[in-house]
Amino acid sequence: QAGFNLSRQQIFANEMGVTVFEEKPIYTPVAGYPVDNLVALHFFADEEKRSWPKSHAVEVIEFLLATTKAKLLFLDTEDYFPLTDRIISCKDLSVEESSKYLWAAKFFIGVDSGWMHLAAALDVSGLVLFGSTSPEMRIKGYRYLDAVFTPSECNNCFYRSCELDYDCMRSISPGMVIEKIKTEALLF
Secondary structure (H helix, E strand, O other): OOOOOOOHHHHHHHHHOOOOOOOOOOOOOOEEEEEEEEEEEEOOOOOOHHHOOOOHHHHHHHHHHHHHOOEEEEOOOOOOOOOOEEEEEEEOOEEEEEEHOOOOOEEEEOOOHHHHHHHHOOOOOOOEEOOOOOOHHOOOOOOOOOEEEOOOOOOOOOOOOOOOHHHHHOOOHHHHHHHHHHHHOOOO
16 A cells, blocks of 8 residues: 555565575576577566556667667567567467576566566566556566656555546556666677
């Protein structure tokens, strides 16, 4: 709930009466797929309130394709960008199969989602986009993940009903994300 600066791990642990010493999830795929210079992307969560606009996502993808030699791993479940020989789509793969690719990723860029938690479990460095939830609540135990938090004044509402059509996520501009990529992703 809004106003509580606790991660989900802490909330569940408190309810169960146990202490959490490590908040990072643990997951190890049976084997990974070796793909060099791979950047994993996940821009659309199951809920619109945690998803980034497609036009913003396309702008970041075009930037990565134009300015790097990286291969891109699409973890989203829909087609929204033409596939090329530099794009691996996980649309029709299971979570386990997709995780084998994610394990090889050099960097993750995405929204607050299960893929963010899997990237943390696999120690993949990355950048997570946050609108209505505080990054500290979601990634404070994830040492390799950084955040871009919305500049919207209505931030940190924790998914309350939104009269602004989730301006918090729209307010995270592609330029903000690209600047963070340039300084953190080590792709250049």
